[in-house]
Amino acid sequence: MTLSRLLVYQFVAKLLVMKNTEEKSKYHHGDLRETLLLVATEMLQESGIKEVSLRKLASRVGVSRTAPYHHFKDKNALLCGIAEKGFEQLHQINKCGSKLEEISVKERFYRFIHDYIQFANNNPELYELMFGRTIWKDKSSTLELRDSAYPCFQFQVDMTQEWQKQGLFNIDDNALRVSQILWGTVHGIAKLFIDGIYTDNSKIDEICDYAVRLFLSNST
Amino acid sequence: MTLSRLLVYQFVAKLLVMKNTEEKSKYHHGDLRETLLLVATEMLQESGIKEVSLRKLASRVGVSRTAPYHHFKDKNALLCGIAEKGFEQLHQINKCGSKLEEISVKERFYRFIHDYIQFANNNPELYELMFGRTIWKDKSSTLELRDSAYPCFQFQVDMTQEWQKQGLFNIDDNALRVSQILWGTVHGIAKLFIDGIYTDNSKIDEICDYAVRLFLSNST
DNA sequence: GTGATAACTAGACAGTGTCAACTTTGAGGC
DNA sequence: GCCTCAAAGTTGACACTGTCTAGTTATCAC
Numbered sequence: 001m002t003l004s005r006l007l008v009y010q011f012v013a014k015l016l017v018m019k020n021t022e023e024k025s026k027y028h029h030g031d032l033r034e035t036l037l038l039v040a041t042e043m044l045q046e047s048g049i050k051e052v053s054l055r056k057l058a059s060r061v062g063v064s065r066t067a068p069y070h071h072f073k074d075k076n077a078l079l080c081g082i083a084e085k086g087f088e089q090l091h092q093i094n095k096c097g098s099k100l101e102e103i104s105v106k107e108r109f110y111r112f113i114h115d116y117i118q119f120a121n122n123n124p125e126l127y128e129l130m131f132g133r134t135i136w137k138d139k140s141s142t143l144e145l146r147d148s149a150y151p152c153f154q155f156q157v158d159m160t161q162e163w164q165k166q167g168l169f170n171i172d173d174n175a176l177r178v179s180q181i182l183w184g185t186v187h188g189i190a191k192l193f194i195d196g197i198y199t200d201n202s203k204i205d206e207i208c209d210y211a212v213r214l215f216l217s218n219s220t
Numbered sequence: 221m222t223l224s225r226l227l228v229y230q231f232v233a234k235l236l237v238m239k240n241t242e243e244k245s246k247y248h249h250g251d252l253r254e255t256l257l258l259v260a261t262e263m264l265q266e267s268g269i270k271e272v273s274l275r276k277l278a279s280r281v282g283v284s285r286t287a288p289y290h291h292f293k294d295k296n297a298l299l300c301g302i303a304e305k306g307f308e309q310l311h312q313i314n315k316c317g318s319k320l321e322e323i324s325v326k327e328r329f330y331r332f333i334h335d336y337i338q339f340a341n342n343n344p345e346l347y348e349l350m351f352g353r354t355i356w357k358d359k360s361s362t363l364e365l366r367d368s369a370y371p372c373f374q375f376q377v378d379m380t381q382e383w384q385k386q387g388l389f390n391i392d393d394n395a396l397r398v399s400q401i402l403w404g405t406v407h408g409i410a411k412l413f414i415d416g417i418y419t420d421n422s423k424i425d426e427i428c429d430y431a432v433r434l435f436l437s438n439s440t
Numbered sequence: 441g442t443g444a445t446a447a448c449t450a451g452a453c454a455g456t457g458t459c460a461a462c463t464t465t466g467a468g469g470c
Numbered sequence: 471g472c473c474t475c476a477a478a479g480t481t482g483a484c485a486c487t488g489t490c491t492a493g494t495t496a497t498c499a500c
Contacts, residue, residue, distance in 0.1 A: 032447080048357075053487060064449045066489080071447090075488065128353065136416040137268075153417075170437075177430040180409070180418065184431075185401065188408020196356040197373075198400065210397040211404075214435055217390075248465060248478060273456060284480050286458080291478090295457065 033071040035061055037081050044082060044125045049134075054078070079135055080142035083149075086123070086130045091152040093119055098159055105166040106216060112159065113186050114208045120190035121201065127194060131187065156183050168216060185211060253291040255281055257301050264302060264345045269354075274298070299355055300362040303369075306343070306350045311372040313339055318379055325386040326436060332379065333406050334428045340410035341421065347414060351407065376403050388436060405431060 029035065039061050043052050054075055055065050072078040097111045120127040130149075135141050141149075160179035164171045169178055189207060192198040198207075249255065259281050263272050274295055275285050292298040317331045340347040350369075355361050361369075380399035384391045389398055409427060412418040418427075 029447080054489090055487070063447095066450085067448055069448095069489075131411075131415060131417065133348065133415040138416075169434075173430070173433075177427060178434065180412075180427055181405065181431050181434050184409035184412055185405040186408070187412060188406070188410075189400070189404035190408075191351075191411055192400075192404055192407060195351060195353040196358075197351065207397060207400055210393070211401050213393075214389075214398065214401050252478080274458090275456070283478095286481085287479050289458075 029061075029063060029067075032061070032063065032067065036068055036071060036078065037085070040078060041082050041085070041126070044129065045123065048125050049079075049129055052079075076135065076140050077142055079129060080140075080145040082126070083130045083135055084142075084145050085148075086126045087145075087148045087152045090116075090119055090130075091148075091155060094152070094155055094159070098162070105163065105168055106212070109163060109168060109216070110208060110212045113211055114205070116186045117190045117193070117204060117208060120194055121204065124194035127190065131191075182215070185215075249281075249283060249287075252281070252283065252287065256288055256291060256298065257305070260298060261302050261305070261346070264349065265343065268345050269299075269349060272299075296355065296360050297362055299349060300360075300365040302346070303350045303355055304362075304365050305368075306346045307365075307368045307372045309343075310336075310339055310350075311368075311375060314372070314375055314379070318382070325383065325388055326432070329383060329388055329436070330428060330432045333431055334425070336406045337410045337413070337424060337428060340414055341424065344414035347410065351411075402435070405435075 036057060040052055040057050043057060043060070054068050058065050058067055068078065072081065093115050094112065097115050098108065100108060100111065103111070129135065135145065157176055157179045160169070160182060161175045163169055164173065164175060164178070189198070189211070193201065193204070256277060260272055260277050263277060263280070274288055278285050278287055288298065292301065313335055314332065317335050318328065320328060320331065323331070349355065355365065377396055377399045380389070380402060381395045383389055384393065384395060384398070409418070409431070413421065413424070
Protein backbone atom coordinates (compact mmCIF):
# COMPACT_ATOMS: atom_id res chain seq x y z
CA MET A 1 0.00 0.00 0.00
CA THR A 2 2.76 2.34 0.95
CA LEU A 3 4.73 0.85 -1.86
CA SER A 4 2.04 1.45 -4.46
CA ARG A 5 1.64 5.02 -3.30
CA LEU A 6 5.37 5.37 -3.60
CA LEU A 7 5.35 4.05 -7.13
CA VAL A 8 2.55 6.38 -8.16
CA TYR A 9 4.47 9.22 -6.64
CA GLN A 10 7.65 8.32 -8.43
CA PHE A 11 5.80 8.12 -11.73
CA VAL A 12 4.15 11.48 -11.26
CA ALA A 13 7.37 13.01 -10.07
CA LYS A 14 9.23 11.86 -13.12
CA LEU A 15 6.50 13.14 -15.42
CA LEU A 16 6.65 16.49 -13.72
CA VAL A 17 10.36 16.80 -14.02
CA MET A 18 10.36 15.95 -17.69
CA LYS A 19 7.26 18.00 -18.36
CA ASN A 20 8.69 20.82 -20.38
CA THR A 21 12.39 20.74 -20.91
CA GLU A 22 14.88 18.14 -19.92
CA GLU A 23 16.98 20.84 -18.34
CA LYS A 24 14.29 21.84 -15.89
CA SER A 25 15.39 23.49 -12.68
CA LYS A 26 16.84 20.98 -10.29
CA TYR A 27 15.45 22.54 -7.16
CA HIS A 28 13.14 19.61 -6.89
CA HIS A 29 14.97 16.41 -7.45
CA GLY A 30 11.91 14.48 -8.52
CA ASP A 31 12.82 11.12 -7.09
CA LEU A 32 15.05 11.88 -4.18
CA ARG A 33 13.79 9.18 -1.82
CA GLU A 34 14.58 6.35 -4.17
CA THR A 35 17.86 7.90 -5.27
CA LEU A 36 18.94 8.26 -1.66
CA LEU A 37 18.20 4.61 -0.98
CA LEU A 38 20.12 3.55 -4.07
CA VAL A 39 23.18 5.67 -3.48
CA ALA A 40 23.20 4.87 0.23
CA THR A 41 23.13 1.15 -0.58
CA GLU A 42 26.03 1.73 -2.93
CA MET A 43 28.02 3.53 -0.26
CA LEU A 44 27.19 0.79 2.20
CA GLN A 45 28.41 -2.00 -0.05
CA GLU A 46 31.45 -0.05 -1.12
CA SER A 47 32.91 1.02 2.16
CA GLY A 48 30.81 -0.21 5.06
CA ILE A 49 28.18 1.23 7.30
CA LYS A 50 30.69 3.39 9.11
CA GLU A 51 31.22 5.40 5.95
CA VAL A 52 27.54 6.01 5.36
CA SER A 53 26.75 9.48 6.62
CA LEU A 54 23.76 11.56 5.68
CA ARG A 55 25.97 14.47 4.76
CA LYS A 56 28.24 12.51 2.45
CA LEU A 57 25.19 10.85 0.96
CA ALA A 58 23.50 14.18 0.33
CA SER A 59 26.54 15.72 -1.29
CA ARG A 60 27.00 12.64 -3.46
CA VAL A 61 23.42 12.89 -4.63
CA GLY A 62 23.82 16.62 -5.11
CA VAL A 63 21.37 17.99 -2.57
CA SER A 64 21.81 19.89 0.65
CA ARG A 65 22.66 18.26 3.96
CA THR A 66 19.14 18.36 5.29
CA ALA A 67 17.22 17.42 2.19
CA PRO A 68 17.06 13.72 3.16
CA TYR A 69 15.06 14.68 6.23
CA HIS A 70 12.06 15.38 4.04
CA HIS A 71 12.00 11.73 3.01
CA PHE A 72 13.29 9.97 6.10
CA LYS A 73 12.52 10.82 9.70
CA ASP A 74 16.15 10.28 10.62
CA LYS A 75 19.21 8.26 9.71
CA ASN A 76 17.70 5.16 11.28
CA ALA A 77 14.69 5.36 8.97
CA LEU A 78 17.00 5.51 5.97
CA LEU A 79 18.91 2.45 7.17
CA CYS A 80 15.61 0.64 7.71
CA GLY A 81 14.71 1.51 4.13
CA ILE A 82 17.90 -0.09 2.87
CA ALA A 83 17.40 -3.20 4.99
CA GLU A 84 13.83 -3.47 3.71
CA LYS A 85 15.04 -4.07 0.19
CA GLY A 86 17.57 -6.54 1.51
CA PHE A 87 14.84 -8.64 3.03
CA GLU A 88 12.91 -8.62 -0.21
CA GLN A 89 16.01 -9.92 -1.96
CA LEU A 90 16.64 -12.63 0.61
CA HIS A 91 13.00 -13.69 0.57
CA GLN A 92 13.22 -14.00 -3.19
CA ILE A 93 16.31 -16.21 -2.98
CA ASN A 94 14.62 -18.48 -0.44
CA LYS A 95 11.51 -18.77 -2.59
CA CYS A 96 13.52 -19.66 -5.68
CA GLY A 97 15.47 -22.33 -3.85
CA SER A 98 12.39 -24.01 -2.47
CA LYS A 99 10.79 -24.26 -5.89
CA LEU A 100 13.44 -26.50 -7.42
CA GLU A 101 11.40 -29.69 -7.74
CA GLU A 102 13.89 -31.61 -9.85
CA ILE A 103 16.30 -32.09 -6.95
CA SER A 104 15.81 -34.10 -3.76
CA VAL A 105 14.59 -32.61 -0.49
CA LYS A 106 17.97 -33.14 1.04
CA GLU A 107 19.60 -31.24 -1.79
CA ARG A 108 17.07 -28.45 -1.43
CA PHE A 109 17.98 -28.29 2.25
CA TYR A 110 21.62 -28.00 1.32
CA ARG A 111 20.78 -25.33 -1.20
CA PHE A 112 18.92 -23.31 1.42
CA ILE A 113 21.88 -23.34 3.77
CA HIS A 114 24.36 -22.65 1.02
CA ASP A 115 22.40 -19.88 -0.68
CA TYR A 116 21.73 -18.19 2.62
CA ILE A 117 25.35 -18.07 3.64
CA GLN A 118 26.35 -17.08 0.15
CA PHE A 119 23.92 -14.18 0.18
CA ALA A 120 25.41 -12.94 3.43
CA ASN A 121 28.89 -13.37 2.03
CA ASN A 122 28.11 -11.54 -1.18
CA ASN A 123 26.48 -8.65 0.68
CA PRO A 124 28.29 -8.51 3.99
CA GLU A 125 27.51 -4.93 4.86
CA LEU A 126 23.89 -5.21 3.83
CA TYR A 127 23.46 -8.43 5.80
CA GLU A 128 25.11 -6.87 8.82
CA LEU A 129 22.65 -4.02 8.64
CA MET A 130 19.61 -6.24 8.07
CA PHE A 131 20.24 -8.28 11.19
CA GLY A 132 22.17 -5.81 13.29
CA ARG A 133 20.96 -4.32 16.50
CA THR A 134 21.23 -0.82 15.04
CA ILE A 135 17.82 -1.15 13.49
CA TRP A 136 16.22 -3.86 15.67
CA LYS A 137 17.05 -3.06 19.25
CA ASP A 138 15.08 -0.52 21.25
CA LYS A 139 12.08 -0.81 18.97
CA SER A 140 13.81 1.37 16.43
CA SER A 141 12.69 -0.76 13.49
CA THR A 142 10.26 0.93 11.12
CA LEU A 143 6.81 -0.46 10.50
CA GLU A 144 7.71 -0.88 6.84
CA LEU A 145 10.86 -2.79 7.77
CA ARG A 146 8.90 -5.22 9.88
CA ASP A 147 6.38 -5.60 7.07
CA SER A 148 9.18 -6.68 4.77
CA ALA A 149 11.16 -8.77 7.26
CA TYR A 150 8.45 -10.79 8.98
CA PRO A 151 7.22 -12.58 5.83
CA CYS A 152 10.84 -13.50 5.21
CA PHE A 153 11.15 -14.91 8.73
CA GLN A 154 7.82 -16.72 8.40
CA PHE A 155 8.91 -18.31 5.16
CA GLN A 156 11.71 -20.07 6.96
CA VAL A 157 9.20 -21.62 9.33
CA ASP A 158 7.06 -22.69 6.37
CA MET A 159 10.06 -24.32 4.73
CA THR A 160 10.86 -26.14 7.95
CA GLN A 161 7.32 -27.48 8.04
CA GLU A 162 7.77 -28.72 4.50
CA TRP A 163 11.03 -30.43 5.45
CA GLN A 164 9.25 -32.11 8.34
CA LYS A 165 6.56 -33.42 6.02
CA GLN A 166 9.20 -34.76 3.70
CA GLY A 167 10.89 -36.62 6.52
CA LEU A 168 14.01 -34.54 7.07
CA PHE A 169 12.91 -33.68 10.58
CA ASN A 170 10.58 -35.20 13.14
CA ILE A 171 7.04 -34.24 12.22
CA ASP A 172 6.06 -34.02 15.89
CA ASP A 173 8.59 -31.33 16.68
CA ASN A 174 7.58 -27.72 16.99
CA ALA A 175 8.32 -26.25 13.56
CA LEU A 176 9.01 -22.80 14.96
CA ARG A 177 11.64 -24.14 17.34
CA VAL A 178 13.31 -26.31 14.72
CA SER A 179 13.35 -23.37 12.35
CA GLN A 180 14.88 -21.16 15.04
CA ILE A 181 17.75 -23.62 15.48
CA LEU A 182 18.31 -24.00 11.73
CA TRP A 183 18.14 -20.28 11.13
CA GLY A 184 20.38 -19.69 14.12
CA THR A 185 22.95 -21.98 12.59
CA VAL A 186 23.08 -20.39 9.16
CA HIS A 187 22.90 -16.94 10.69
CA GLY A 188 25.71 -17.70 13.10
CA ILE A 189 27.98 -19.16 10.45
CA ALA A 190 27.23 -16.27 8.12
CA LYS A 191 27.99 -13.77 10.86
CA LEU A 192 31.25 -15.43 11.83
CA PHE A 193 32.33 -15.20 8.22
CA ILE A 194 31.35 -11.65 7.49
CA ASP A 195 32.56 -10.34 10.83
CA GLY A 196 36.01 -11.63 10.05
CA ILE A 197 36.26 -14.45 12.61
CA TYR A 198 35.99 -17.29 10.13
CA THR A 199 38.35 -16.06 7.48
CA ASP A 200 38.77 -18.80 4.91
CA ASN A 201 35.97 -18.22 2.41
CA SER A 202 37.06 -21.15 0.30
CA LYS A 203 35.75 -23.49 3.01
CA ILE A 204 32.14 -22.33 2.81
CA ASP A 205 30.96 -25.30 0.73
CA GLU A 206 32.62 -27.77 3.06
CA ILE A 207 31.12 -26.09 6.11
CA CYS A 208 27.65 -26.18 4.56
CA ASP A 209 28.20 -29.85 3.89
CA TYR A 210 28.98 -30.51 7.51
CA ALA A 211 25.97 -28.54 8.66
CA VAL A 212 23.67 -30.67 6.52
CA ARG A 213 25.37 -33.83 7.70
CA LEU A 214 25.08 -32.99 11.40
CA PHE A 215 21.41 -32.16 11.11
CA LEU A 216 20.39 -35.02 8.85
CA SER A 217 22.60 -37.88 9.98
CA ASN A 218 19.55 -39.52 11.49
CA SER A 219 17.02 -39.08 8.68
CA THR A 220 16.31 -40.96 5.44
CA MET B 221 28.57 -6.38 41.60
CA THR B 222 30.62 -4.97 38.79
CA LEU B 223 30.06 -1.57 40.33
CA SER B 224 31.18 -2.61 43.78
CA ARG B 225 34.28 -4.22 42.36
CA LEU B 226 34.95 -1.04 40.44
CA LEU B 227 34.65 1.05 43.57
CA VAL B 228 36.92 -1.25 45.51
CA TYR B 229 39.37 -1.11 42.69
CA GLN B 230 39.34 2.66 42.48
CA PHE B 231 39.75 2.81 46.22
CA VAL B 232 42.84 0.63 46.10
CA ALA B 233 44.21 2.63 43.22
CA LYS B 234 43.73 5.82 45.16
CA LEU B 235 45.35 4.28 48.20
CA LEU B 236 48.39 3.53 46.14
CA VAL B 237 48.49 7.06 44.86
CA MET B 238 48.10 8.47 48.33
CA LYS B 239 50.79 6.20 49.63
CA ASN B 240 52.39 8.78 51.85
CA THR B 241 50.19 11.81 52.16
CA GLU B 242 46.45 11.53 51.73
CA GLU B 243 46.22 14.76 49.80
CA LYS B 244 48.78 13.75 47.25
CA SER B 245 48.53 15.56 43.97
CA LYS B 246 46.07 13.98 41.58
CA TYR B 247 47.91 14.93 38.44
CA HIS B 248 48.91 11.34 37.99
CA HIS B 249 46.01 9.01 38.37
CA GLY B 250 48.09 6.02 39.32
CA ASP B 251 46.26 3.33 37.42
CA LEU B 252 44.39 5.06 34.69
CA ARG B 253 44.58 2.26 32.15
CA GLU B 254 42.80 -0.27 34.29
CA THR B 255 40.28 2.26 35.57
CA LEU B 256 39.45 3.28 32.02
CA LEU B 257 38.79 -0.34 31.08
CA LEU B 258 36.59 -0.87 34.10
CA VAL B 259 34.52 2.27 33.72
CA ALA B 260 34.25 1.81 29.96
CA THR B 261 32.94 -1.72 30.50
CA GLU B 262 30.42 -0.30 32.93
CA MET B 263 29.27 2.31 30.44
CA LEU B 264 29.04 -0.38 27.79
CA GLN B 265 26.86 -2.67 29.88
CA GLU B 266 24.74 0.20 31.13
CA SER B 267 23.81 1.91 27.94
CA GLY B 268 25.33 0.21 24.93
CA ILE B 269 28.32 0.72 22.75
CA LYS B 270 26.81 3.78 21.12
CA GLU B 271 27.02 5.62 24.41
CA VAL B 272 30.68 4.78 24.97
CA SER B 273 32.69 7.80 23.94
CA LEU B 274 36.22 8.58 24.97
CA ARG B 275 35.20 12.04 26.10
CA LYS B 276 32.36 10.88 28.34
CA LEU B 277 34.58 8.13 29.67
CA ALA B 278 37.37 10.55 30.47
CA SER B 279 35.08 12.98 32.23
CA ARG B 280 33.51 10.14 34.22
CA VAL B 281 36.92 8.99 35.34
CA GLY B 282 37.89 12.56 36.06
CA VAL B 283 40.68 13.12 33.59
CA SER B 284 40.99 15.28 30.51
CA ARG B 285 39.64 14.27 27.10
CA THR B 286 42.94 13.16 25.71
CA ALA B 287 44.41 11.44 28.73
CA PRO B 288 43.24 7.99 27.54
CA TYR B 289 45.48 8.36 24.50
CA HIS B 290 48.49 7.77 26.71
CA HIS B 291 47.23 4.29 27.48
CA PHE B 292 45.40 3.30 24.30
CA LYS B 293 46.45 4.03 20.75
CA ASP B 294 42.89 4.92 19.83
CA LYS B 295 39.30 4.09 20.66
CA ASN B 296 39.57 0.77 18.88
CA ALA B 297 42.42 -0.29 21.15
CA LEU B 298 40.30 0.50 24.18
CA LEU B 299 37.42 -1.56 22.83
CA CYS B 300 39.81 -4.42 22.13
CA GLY B 301 40.93 -4.17 25.74
CA ILE B 302 37.36 -4.54 26.94
CA ALA B 303 36.70 -7.48 24.64
CA GLU B 304 39.90 -9.15 25.85
CA LYS B 305 38.52 -9.45 29.35
CA GLY B 306 35.26 -10.72 27.94
CA PHE B 307 37.03 -13.60 26.24
CA GLU B 308 38.80 -14.48 29.45
CA GLN B 309 35.42 -14.63 31.16
CA LEU B 310 33.87 -16.77 28.44
CA HIS B 311 36.84 -19.10 28.40
CA GLN B 312 36.47 -19.53 32.14
CA ILE B 313 32.80 -20.40 31.81
CA ASN B 314 33.56 -22.99 29.15
CA LYS B 315 36.30 -24.52 31.23
CA CYS B 316 34.08 -24.77 34.30
CA GLY B 317 31.27 -26.42 32.34
CA SER B 318 33.55 -29.03 30.82
CA LYS B 319 34.89 -30.07 34.21
CA LEU B 320 31.58 -31.26 35.66
CA GLU B 321 32.29 -34.96 35.75
CA GLU B 322 29.26 -35.93 37.78
CA ILE B 323 26.86 -35.34 34.90
CA SER B 324 26.60 -37.22 31.60
CA VAL B 325 28.33 -36.09 28.39
CA LYS B 326 25.00 -35.25 26.88
CA GLU B 327 24.17 -33.05 29.82
CA ARG B 328 27.55 -31.40 29.60
CA PHE B 329 26.83 -30.69 25.94
CA TYR B 330 23.53 -29.12 26.92
CA ARG B 331 25.28 -27.09 29.58
CA PHE B 332 27.78 -25.78 27.06
CA ILE B 333 25.04 -24.57 24.76
CA HIS B 334 22.97 -23.18 27.56
CA ASP B 335 25.79 -21.43 29.40
CA TYR B 336 27.09 -19.92 26.19
CA ILE B 337 23.76 -18.40 25.22
CA GLN B 338 23.17 -17.32 28.78
CA PHE B 339 26.53 -15.53 28.87
CA ALA B 340 25.62 -13.64 25.73
CA ASN B 341 22.21 -12.83 27.14
CA ASN B 342 23.58 -11.60 30.44
CA ASN B 343 26.20 -9.43 28.73
CA PRO B 344 24.59 -8.45 25.44
CA GLU B 345 26.67 -5.37 24.77
CA LEU B 346 29.90 -7.04 25.75
CA TYR B 347 29.14 -10.06 23.59
CA GLU B 348 28.22 -7.82 20.70
CA LEU B 349 31.56 -6.09 21.01
CA MET B 350 33.55 -9.30 21.41
CA PHE B 351 32.25 -10.78 18.18
CA GLY B 352 31.39 -7.64 16.27
CA ARG B 353 33.10 -6.53 13.12
CA THR B 354 34.11 -3.28 14.80
CA ILE B 355 37.16 -4.94 16.28
CA TRP B 356 37.66 -7.90 13.93
CA LYS B 357 37.21 -6.64 10.42
CA ASP B 358 40.00 -4.88 8.53
CA LYS B 359 42.64 -6.39 10.78
CA SER B 360 41.84 -3.87 13.46
CA SER B 361 42.08 -6.44 16.25
CA THR B 362 44.93 -5.92 18.67
CA LEU B 363 47.59 -8.54 19.16
CA GLU B 364 46.57 -8.82 22.81
CA LEU B 365 42.95 -9.36 21.79
CA ARG B 366 43.89 -12.21 19.53
CA ASP B 367 46.04 -13.69 22.26
CA SER B 368 43.05 -13.78 24.55
CA ALA B 369 40.44 -14.82 21.96
CA TYR B 370 42.23 -17.61 20.09
CA PRO B 371 42.67 -19.89 23.11
CA CYS B 372 38.97 -19.44 23.73
CA PHE B 373 38.21 -20.45 20.13
CA GLN B 374 40.61 -23.37 20.33
CA PHE B 375 38.99 -24.63 23.49
CA GLN B 376 35.73 -25.12 21.62
CA VAL B 377 37.52 -27.34 19.14
CA ASP B 378 39.08 -29.30 22.02
CA MET B 379 35.67 -29.78 23.59
CA THR B 380 34.30 -31.01 20.28
CA GLN B 381 37.08 -33.55 20.08
CA GLU B 382 36.17 -34.73 23.56
CA TRP B 383 32.51 -35.05 22.54
CA GLN B 384 33.58 -37.09 19.55
CA LYS B 385 35.58 -39.43 21.74
CA GLN B 386 32.59 -39.85 24.03
CA GLY B 387 30.37 -40.78 21.13
CA LEU B 388 28.25 -37.67 20.73
CA PHE B 389 29.63 -37.09 17.26
CA ASN B 390 31.25 -39.21 14.60
CA ILE B 391 34.88 -39.69 15.53
CA ASP B 392 35.91 -39.65 11.87
CA ASP B 393 34.57 -36.16 11.26
CA ASN B 394 36.85 -33.16 11.14
CA ALA B 395 36.67 -31.73 14.64
CA LEU B 396 37.33 -28.20 13.45
CA ARG B 397 34.41 -28.33 11.03
CA VAL B 398 32.02 -29.87 13.54
CA SER B 399 33.05 -27.27 16.07
CA GLN B 400 32.48 -24.51 13.53
CA ILE B 401 28.90 -25.69 13.00
CA LEU B 402 28.20 -26.04 16.71
CA TRP B 403 29.74 -22.71 17.54
CA GLY B 404 27.91 -21.16 14.61
CA THR B 405 24.66 -22.41 16.02
CA VAL B 406 25.09 -21.09 19.54
CA HIS B 407 26.56 -17.87 18.21
CA GLY B 408 23.68 -17.39 15.80
CA ILE B 409 21.00 -18.05 18.38
CA ALA B 410 22.74 -15.80 20.87
CA LYS B 411 23.00 -13.03 18.29
CA LEU B 412 19.37 -13.30 17.26
CA PHE B 413 18.40 -12.90 20.88
CA ILE B 414 20.62 -10.03 21.81
CA ASP B 415 20.02 -8.17 18.58
CA GLY B 416 16.32 -8.14 19.30
CA ILE B 417 15.09 -10.50 16.60
CA TYR B 418 14.26 -13.39 18.91
CA THR B 419 12.49 -11.51 21.65
CA ASP B 420 11.06 -14.05 24.06
CA ASN B 421 13.86 -14.69 26.56
CA SER B 422 11.73 -17.14 28.51
CA LYS B 423 12.11 -19.62 25.65
CA ILE B 424 15.88 -19.89 25.87
CA ASP B 425 15.84 -23.20 27.76
CA GLU B 426 13.41 -24.73 25.31
CA ILE B 427 15.47 -23.56 22.35
CA CYS B 428 18.64 -25.01 23.85
CA ASP B 429 16.75 -28.27 24.33
CA TYR B 430 15.83 -28.36 20.68
CA ALA B 431 19.38 -27.59 19.61
CA VAL B 432 20.71 -30.54 21.59
CA ARG B 433 17.96 -32.77 20.26
CA LEU B 434 18.58 -31.87 16.62
CA PHE B 435 22.30 -32.50 16.89
CA LEU B 436 22.15 -35.64 18.97
CA SER B 437 19.05 -37.42 17.72
CA ASN B 438 21.28 -40.01 16.10
CA SER B 439 23.70 -40.73 18.92
CA THR B 440 23.45 -42.90 22.03
C1' DG C 441 -4.28 33.58 -10.13
C1' DT C 442 -3.97 32.19 -5.27
C1' DG C 443 -3.01 30.01 -1.22
C1' DA C 444 -1.34 25.78 0.79
C1' DT C 445 2.05 22.64 1.07
C1' DA C 446 5.72 19.61 -0.16
C1' DA C 447 10.59 19.89 -1.26
C1' DC C 448 14.67 21.97 -0.54
C1' DT C 449 18.33 25.27 1.57
C1' DA C 450 21.45 27.57 5.01
C1' DG C 451 22.71 28.35 9.79
C1' DA C 452 23.49 26.65 14.15
C1' DC C 453 24.41 23.44 18.01
C1' DA C 454 26.12 19.79 20.57
C1' DG C 455 28.38 15.82 19.96
C1' DT C 456 32.41 12.85 18.29
C1' DG C 457 37.69 10.99 17.54
C1' DT C 458 42.19 12.53 17.21
C1' DC C 459 46.28 15.49 16.34
C1' DA C 460 49.80 18.94 18.01
C1' DA C 461 51.87 21.65 21.41
C1' DC C 462 52.41 22.56 26.15
C1' DT C 463 52.82 21.51 31.44
C1' DT C 464 53.31 18.74 35.45
C1' DT C 465 55.22 15.01 37.76
C1' DG C 466 57.95 11.08 39.50
C1' DA C 467 61.79 8.01 38.97
C1' DG C 468 66.66 7.11 38.17
C1' DG C 469 71.51 8.37 37.46
C1' DC C 470 74.89 11.37 39.13
C1' DG D 471 69.82 15.97 47.05
C1' DC D 472 69.71 17.72 42.52
C1' DC D 473 68.84 17.31 37.41
C1' DT D 474 67.32 15.34 33.61
C1' DC D 475 64.01 13.13 30.91
C1' DA D 476 60.37 10.49 29.66
C1' DA D 477 55.79 9.36 31.01
C1' DA D 478 51.32 11.14 32.19
C1' DG D 479 48.11 14.61 31.84
C1' DT D 480 46.46 19.25 29.94
C1' DT D 481 44.23 22.68 26.59
C1' DG D 482 43.27 24.13 21.85
C1' DA D 483 42.06 23.02 17.41
C1' DC D 484 40.14 20.54 13.37
C1' DA D 485 37.19 18.00 10.67
C1' DC D 486 33.71 15.27 11.04
C1' DT D 487 28.83 13.67 12.58
C1' DG D 488 23.20 13.88 13.24
C1' DT D 489 19.57 16.91 13.70
C1' DC D 490 16.88 21.17 14.94
C1' DT D 491 14.96 25.82 13.39
C1' DA D 492 13.84 29.13 10.23
C1' DG D 493 13.60 30.59 5.77
C1' DT D 494 13.07 29.81 0.40
C1' DT D 495 11.28 27.85 -3.83
C1' DA D 496 8.43 25.13 -6.77
C1' DT D 497 4.25 22.70 -7.58
C1' DC D 498 -0.60 21.20 -6.86
C1' DA D 499 -5.53 21.87 -5.93
C1' DC D 500 -8.91 25.09 -6.20
